[in-house]
Amino acid sequence: MSGDLGPRVAVPAVSSFAEQNPDTELLLIGDPSRIEPLLPAPKPARIRVVATDSVVEMTDKPSFALRKRKDSSMYRAVQLVAEGQADACISAGNTGALMAMGHYLLHMHPGIDRPAIATAIPTQTGHCYMLDLGANVDCSAEHLFQFALMGSALSEAVDQHGQPRVALLNVGEEEIKGSEQVKLASRLIREHSSLNYIGYIEGNDIYSGKADVVVCDGFVGNVALKSSEGLARFITRELLQSFNTGWYQRLVGLLARPLLERLKRQLDPSRRNGASLLGLQGIVVKSHGSANQECFGHAIAQARAEVIRDVPGLINEKLSRML
Amino acid sequence: MSGDLGPRVAVPAVSSFAEQNPDTELLLIGDPSRIEPLLPAPKPARIRVVATDSVVEMTDKPSFALRKRKDSSMYRAVQLVAEGQADACISAGNTGALMAMGHYLLHMHPGIDRPAIATAIPTQTGHCYMLDLGANVDCSAEHLFQFALMGSALSEAVDQHGQPRVALLNVGEEEIKGSEQVKLASRLIREHSSLNYIGYIEGNDIYSGKADVVVCDGFVGNVALKSSEGLARFITRELLQSFNTGWYQRLVGLLARPLLERLKRQLDPSRRNGASLLGLQGIVVKSHGSANQECFGHAIAQARAEVIRDVPGLINEKLSRML
Numbered sequence: 338m339s340g341d342l343g344p345r346v347a348v349p350a351v352s353s354f355a356e357q358n359p360d361t362e363l364l365l366i367g368d369p370s371r372i373e374p375l376l377p378a379p380k381p382a383r384i385r386v387v388a389t390d391s392v393v394e395m396t397d398k399p400s401f402a403l404r405k406r407k408d409s410s411m412y413r414a415v416q417l418v419a420e421g422q423a424d425a426c427i428s429a430g431n432t433g434a435l436m437a438m439g440h441y442l443l444h445m446h447p448g449i450d451r452p453a454i455a456t457a458i459p460t461q462t463g464h465c466y467m468l469d470l471g472a473n474v475d476c477s478a479e480h481l482f483q484f485a486l487m488g489s490a491l492s493e494a495v496d497q498h499g500q501p502r503v504a505l506l507n508v509g510e511e512e513i514k515g516s517e518q519v520k521l522a523s524r525l526i527r528e529h530s531s532l533n534y535i536g537y538i539e540g541n542d543i544y545s546g547k548a549d550v551v552v553c554d555g556f557v558g559n560v561a562l563k564s565s566e567g568l569a570r571f572i573t574r575e576l577l578q579s580f581n582t583g584w585y586q587r588l589v590g591l592l593a594r595p596l597l598e599r600l601k602r603q604l605d606p607s608r609r610n611g612a613s614l615l616g617l618q619g620i621v622v623k624s625h626g627s628a629n630q631e632c633f634g635h636a637i638a639q640a641r642a643e644v645i646r647d648v649p650g651l652i653n654e655k656l657s658r659m660l
Numbered sequence: 661m662s663g664d665l666g667p668r669v670a671v672p673a674v675s676s677f678a679e680q681n682p683d684t685e686l687l688l689i690g691d692p693s694r695i696e697p698l699l700p701a702p703k704p705a706r707i708r709v710v711a712t713d714s715v716v717e718m719t720d721k722p723s724f725a726l727r728k729r730k731d732s733s734m735y736r737a738v739q740l741v742a743e744g745q746a747d748a749c750i751s752a753g754n755t756g757a758l759m760a761m762g763h764y765l766l767h768m769h770p771g772i773d774r775p776a777i778a779t780a781i782p783t784q785t786g787h788c789y790m791l792d793l794g795a796n797v798d799c800s801a802e803h804l805f806q807f808a809l810m811g812s813a814l815s816e817a818v819d820q821h822g823q824p825r826v827a828l829l830n831v832g833e834e835e836i837k838g839s840e841q842v843k844l845a846s847r848l849i850r851e852h853s854s855l856n857y858i859g860y861i862e863g864n865d866i867y868s869g870k871a872d873v874v875v876c877d878g879f880v881g882n883v884a885l886k887s888s889e890g891l892a893r894f895i896t897r898e899l900l901q902s903f904n905t906g907w908y909q910r911l912v913g914l915l916a917r918p919l920l921e922r923l924k925r926q927l928d929p930s931r932r933n934g935a936s937l938l939g940l941q942g943i944v945v946k947s948h949g950s951a952n953q954e955c956f957g958h959a960i961a962q963a964r965a966e967v968i969r970d971v972p973g974l975i976n977e978k979l980s981r982m983l
Contacts, residue, residue, distance in 0.1 A: 396835070396836060398836055459894075461894060461897065471831050471832075474831060474837075474838060475839050475840070508794050508797060508878065508879055508882040508883065509794075511718055512719070513719060513721055514797075515879070516797045516798050539883075540882065540883040540884070540888075540889070540890055541886040541893070543887050543890055543891075544887075544893070544894040545890065545894075553883070556831055556838070556839055556842075556880060557879060557880055557883050559863065560829060560831065560863040560876070560884050561863070561883050561884060562863065563863030563864040564864065564866050564867075564884040564885075565890075566863070566864045567863055567864035567865060567868065567888075568867055568892060569895065570867070571782075571784060571867040572892065572895055574784065576923060579919045579923055580916075586919060589912065589915045589916045589919065592911075592912045592915065593903075596903065596909060596912065599902065600898060600899060600902055603898065
């Protein structure tokens with residue numbers, strides 16, 4: 338029901354995903370009068386509508402949403418996971434509320450205080466996981482340490498990395514650099530023998546492939562990711578414009594089009610849509626609020642992949658070994 | 661004497677700058693035995709070496725550097741500005757120490773507590789100024805408010821913007837988003853009638869041209885800028901590689917080379933080298949530690965431009981009107 342475009346994006350994405358993934362059953366939680374007209378007729382057997390009465394607004398504070406939106410589509414979706422009636426929940430809605438509901442209904446892994454948003458970022462050598470990306474704007478050193486544990490467990494679980502290289506994002510590589518909580522977090526991570534800590538990295542090294550896990554607070558992670566996305570869009574635009582400044586440029590642009598299209602797809606942030614709320618004892622995937630139908634489909638695919646790999650189970654196992 | 665490559669970069673950059681700018685006199689502060697062999701023979705008349713005995717190390721804490729490095733090249737360089745013997749100081753050294761020395765020797769504009777590092781960022785419509793970029797890793801709301809004042813004054817002074825649009829970098833555009841100090845800073849900036857405050861922007865809008873001044877704390881600004889630089893390098897590399905995967909791609913790459921070179925130059929972070937330490941009653945420009953000769957030249961050019969425009973004088977004037 339939420340996100341910038343609501344059911345108009347989510348419902349067609351779900352229909353098309355159901356068609357392409359015959360092993361998947363999809364529940365659409367929300368207002369049937371707005372959902373059902375958007376479904377193909379006859380309604381596919383593997384799509385079910387679960388009626389709810391309200392919607393978490395983007396401006397709702399998480400605490401308010403948790404207390405007053407128990408009849409919302411978001412609350413019900415997370416609850417279905419908690420009750421074992423769904424394997425995963427996907428939402429393009431209010432991140433803070435989703436996190437609060439996940440925390441309340443699904444509970445945390447033992448030893449983890451708060452969920453963190455993690456996603457895979459392309460690097461020169463493959464990808465790394467970056468967390469947190471916006472769930473926690475004020476983090477203590479202990480929280481950053483927990484993100485390191487979760488990120489390392491995720492990388493080990495999903496990518497079968499033996500010893501994922503964990504780095505802490507900072508404003509310099511020297512030990513004296515950074516805020517107090519980053520310096521303290523560095524000590525906590527270093528002292529933990531099961532983590533393969535490689536120290537501080539700066540923003541420019543997120544994409545270099547130096548680290549398998551990049552740890553930062555949610556404010557910094559969100560800004561880093563979004564400013565990179567903004568720059569990618571800026572570059573793509575400049576590149577396309579530069580191929581449009583004269584007949585020679587247009588000709589070269591025509592010849593280069595397949596290459597440019599491939600690059601544009603590779604850089605497209607929507608292809609990475611679907612961030613995991615790590616730390617919860619259940620699968621919750623956050624989609625960009627501005628996701629279009631194709632992007633929303635990526636978030637559903639991310640949730641399905643986590644179900645198949647049992648990511649929460651693997652993280653639980655790794656964490657109990659680490660802690 | 662400092663930065664990753666020390667005099668090997670700074671001295672040739674200065675020699676070539678002196679040659680191209682006959683209106684400029686350049687003082688090289690440091691160890692003559694390391695500087696003089698790198699100068700062209702005979703030594704150009706407009707280059708003078710000022711001997712000092714020590715160097716601020718990259719690992720020195722600012723407070724230590726200020727107390728114990730009074731005989732350093734950095735201290736002397738800032739002191740020459742304070743004494744009126746130089747119009748501007750350029751350094752590729754320890755940022756924290758440079759800031760502390762600037763604060764101590766040049767003093768702040770009235771109403772400003774701490775220097776902020778600002779630089780022009782290319783946008784779809786021109787450029788914006790972003791600050792702070794790493795001088796202040798822990799900022800209060802009051803500091804962010806002062807950055808807004810300085811950034812607005814800089815934009816007005818340098819770009820003759822009548823009412824520069826000031827934005828606060830945040831993790832969302834809704835009023836409830838963000839850390840406590842960002843929310844408080846938003847109120848302080850909004851209440852100040854001489855600022856044209858447009859509210860929060862997210863990382864992806866830094867490059868869109870929505871704002872003329874983007875305000876953030878030094879940790880966030882540094883990570884945003886460096887992660888964007890890292891992504892630009894990643895994209896350039898992928899682009900060049902994609903033009904090297906077969907004979908057709910190589911042919912198109914050959915034809916597209918002039919366009920790609922132009923784009924690469926435009927994106928090159930080194931062309932933006934030279935960040936201003938705003939808030940000081942004197943001109944101090946910080947170069948990237950990793951700057952090569954060409955980049956270091958850009959930092960000198962930035963300092964020269966600020967001298968010609970009398971940026972500190974203009975900021976003083978705007979601030980006294982604003983406060």
